[in-house]
Amino acid sequence: MGALPLCSLLVLLSAVTFPAAESGSVGVNYGRVANNLPPATKVVDLLKSQGITHVKLYDADPSVLRALSNTGIRVVVTLPNEQLSSAAFRPSFALSWIQHNVAAFHPSTLIYAIAVGNEVFVDPRNLTSFLLPAMRNLRASLSRLSLDSNIKLSSPIALTALESSYPPSSASFRPDLAEPVIRPMLDLLRQTQSFLMVNAYPFFAYEANSAVISQDYALFRPNTGIVDAGSGLKYYSLFDAQIDAVYAAMSALKFDDIPVVVSETGWPSKGDAKEIGAGFANAAAYNGNLVRRVLTGNAGTPLRPKADIDVFLFALFNENLKPGPTSERNYGLFYPNEEKVYDIELSLNVGGGGLRWNEERGRGSTGANGGSAGLSTRTTGEKWCVANAAAGKERLQAALDYACGPAGGADCKEIQPGAACYEPNTVEAHATFAFNSYYQKKGRADGSCYFAGAAYVVSEPPKMGKCSLPAGA
Structure with missing residues (x-):
């Protein structure tokens, strides 16, 4: 997980936190x-x-x-x-x-x-x-x-x-x-x-x-x-x-x-x-x-x-x-x-x-062609917050540093060099760990897995090598 100079981080966070x-x-x-x-x-x-x-x-x-x-x-x-x-x-x-x-x-x-x-x-x-x-x-x-x-x-x-x-x-x-x-x-x-x-x-x-x-x-x-x-x-x-x-x-x-x-x-x-x-x-x-x-x-x-x-x-x-x-x-x-x-x-x-958009809001009991018999606006079962690679590495890095910083308060010890979840050493993987920590800490509250489009919720555990992520239920 790379560190950004404070001035650069503040500029990037302004882009992540607020819509253009x-x-x-x-x-x-x-x-x-x-x-x-x-x-x-x-x-x-x-x-x-x-x-x-x-x-x-x-x-x-x-x-x-x-x-x-x-x-x-x-x-x-x-x-x-x-x-x-x-x-x-x-x-x-x-x-x-x-x-x-x-x-x-x-x-x-x-x-x-x-x-x-x-x-x-x-x-x-x-x-x-x-x-x-x-x-x-x-x-x-x-x-x-x-x-x-x-x-x-x-x-x-x-x-x-x-x-x-x-x-x-x-x-x-x-x-x-x-x-x-x-x-x-x-x-x-x-x-x-x-x-x-x-x-x-x-x-x-x-x-x-x-x-x-x-x-x-x-x-x-x-x-x-x-x-x-x-x-x-x-x-x-x-x-x-x-x-x-x-x-x-x-x-x-x-x-x-x-x-x-x-x-x-x-x-x-x-x-x-x-x-x-x-x-x-x-x-x-x-x-x-x-x-x-x-x-x-x-x-x-x-x-x-x-x-x-x-x-x-x-x-x-x-x-x-x-x-x-x-x-x-x-x-x-x-x-x-x-x-x-x-x-x-x-x-x-x-x-x-x-x-706010979580993909599982559109998932019910699926039938043919992935259809659903009844869609619910409430999420149930285990859920994880993962990084959205489409946001780009710069936005992911800024959101990652925010989540791991004092304002975010995510537990990021496990993605430090040498720690259990450091590998794979990619911005996407580290961001997924940090976003999920923040999301679970917030009790999976609406909007806590968003980061201005840099994250979203899934109902299947993300692949993180040997590292496993906690899930709320």
Whole structure:
């Protein structure tokens, strides 16, 4: 366990103890491909009760926009793919669409962005050629109505727009898209100071490659990490690798200044037998760990460590009419009756104590696909507090020194040189010992295993070589 100079320790502890001044936001995608969802007014009450401040729609339904009026919730509306050609070829249609679906509600409804289509490049109707003309006509309409300074345009792209994504440093856009579409779209985003919307799903990559991708790596859990041979950067999460692949592909086109908004990401709570990894526990782990990272200002990636990122979870509800495999109908955070599918907190202000997430809150009696018959918000059985390698060695070291110092009061004698738990001599292992000592000393109180995202709770004993850690029950 290394020691830090006092001045350095104080600086680092300020970063560990308090969230960054600027952090990303967590929003939800409010899809409505279902016949059993509550009315929009009740949905808005649900959003407010959960502290959700951003919502993305897949259309511009007037009843939903009216329900969101005067709530303070920031809204992304979508021009559906079916209307791309009309917006592309008829400037009058674009103007009318903005007048009826944006100007008629703004600013009472805080519409701040328009998604022009959704994953246009994979739409089987071959709509790619309509995208740029539609964006330009909509932009001209916003300008004509003096809304262009308040409302941004973008278009969510799937990761299939990349020719390659691994390792992240080698990523590039597909040749059929890079010059004809992506470059001019990025130029428009730069001119308008907008952002690129990206739909990123580590679940799909894990499901297809579970033999070679660690589940811990996919779920933001502690893991040994993967080094990008091209950049030398080390990755502890598949999500980071996917986002950095997009950054690298943009950089290859000389666009290094455009922010990324994750317009969709999530993990299904249920799947078919062949959908490896789908299940309640994994969905809770993925979404819960991601929310915690974003809201504590720790969502930077290895390639852009200081870039906070906005994320929209998919989706608000399970949607029973969505076609495709079982997973497609089970991405929701809530059932249509407004009960949580699993228990995670979606804002820093809900629950009276700030954001706290323990993975076992989403674990009940598991069935097929890791599903759970009944999820509890109370933890039972033995539990340990472990270091989160994704926080990085610097943050772990600062939190470790805090836990072992006078303010923390953890018993760290056993991780000193020559002591029983000194090996393995790594920051992660020593931090796990110290965090667990602190956690048990505090009676496993809520929030005592957190350290600003550098730690979390597990219900299985961590592997610590010959050293065993005490557990509370």
